[in-house]
Amino acid sequence: MSLAKQVAGCKAVDYVEDGMIVGLGTGSTANYFIDELASRIQSGQLKHIVAVATSQASFQRARQLGINVLPLDEVNSIDLLVDGADETLRTFTGIKGGGGALLHEKIVAQNSLKVIWIVDESKLVEQLGAFPLPVEVVQYGSWKLFRKFENAQMKPQFRKSGRDSLFITDSGNYIIDLNLGMIPSPDQVSFQLNNMVGVVEHGLFINYPDLIIVGDNQGEVSLIERD
Ligand code: 5RP
Numbered sequence: 059m060s061l062a063k064q065v066a067g068c069k070a071v072d073y074v075e076d077g078m079i080v081g082l083g084t085g086s087t088a089n090y091f092i093d094e095l096a097s098r099i100q101s102g103q104l105k106h107i108v109a110v111a112t113s114q115a116s117f118q119r120a121r122q123l124g125i126n127v128l129p130l131d132e133v134n135s136i137d138l139l140v141d142g143a144d145e146t147l148r149t150f151t152g153i154k155g156g157g158g159a160l161l162h163e164k165i166v167a168q169n170s171l172k173v174i175w176i177v178d179e180s181k182l183v184e185q186l187g188a189f190p191l192p193v194e195v196v197q198y199g200s201w202k203l204f205r206k207f208e209n210a211q212m213k214p215q216f217r218k219s220g221r222d223s224l225f226i227t228d229s230g231n232y233i234i235d236l237n238l239g240m241i242p243s244p245d246q247v248s249f250q251l252n253n254m255v256g257v258v259e260h261g262l263f264i265n266y267p268d269l270i271i272v273g274d275n276q277g278e279v280s281l282i283e284r285d
Pocket residue numbers: 083084085086087088141142143144153154155156157158159160163
């Protein structure tokens with residue numbers, strides 16, 4: 059699986075141009091992108107690259123590799139965001155947040171001129187929902203939300219960090235994963251979640267990427283482009 063992620067991540071660096079402000083996604087596929095970006099900066103192939111990160115993990119990784127990473131509010135717009143996904147349709151809608159960074163990923167995506175998703179072929183699906191849908195919620199009253207999800211048959215689970223403690227996002231919130239099984243209407247689920255007080259953001263990214271780069275285990279990539 060990692061060859062597929064690696065080729066997708068490395069291919070995305072071909073879309074980075076000198077002088078760009080680049081958004082760094084989160085996760086194992088995005089890490090391949092960050093590593094390759096750093097190596098092209100170190101070799102002098104790319105110059106004057108400024109980055110913003112979608113998570114503390116990506117921030118640390120990029121900084122350690124010598125990439126100039128600035129806080130989001132210190133840049134104007136982002137030229138290109140390259141990020142992973144947990145599931146995606148060919149119609150540019152998917153689920154993100156498996157790594158718990160969905161809120162910052164969506165904020166950076168909304169401030170990016172172009173968004174590329176990099177995925178291995180197993181992430182390309184006909185219907186969303188086999189992957190649990192992450193929902194970031196404020197800590198206060200989160201059990202109340204949990205019960206509401208239970209009552210709506212959404213099969214919620216608090217995201218754990220280790221055996222006993224709950225996962226805390228970079229913004230200090232909890233994540234509740236919804237085991238929906240299938241999501242025939244992402245718009246409807248998004249609308250429902252957006253209207254629940256205490257929900258900060260959810261992992262349905264509707265109509266986000268401009269391009270999806272799919273890697274396979276033979277080391278080939280294919281592109282899903284908009285018309
Ligand atoms: C993190 C994400 C990741 O992009 C997503 O979970 C994919 O991760 P990976 O590349 O490790 O499979 O949304 O919040």
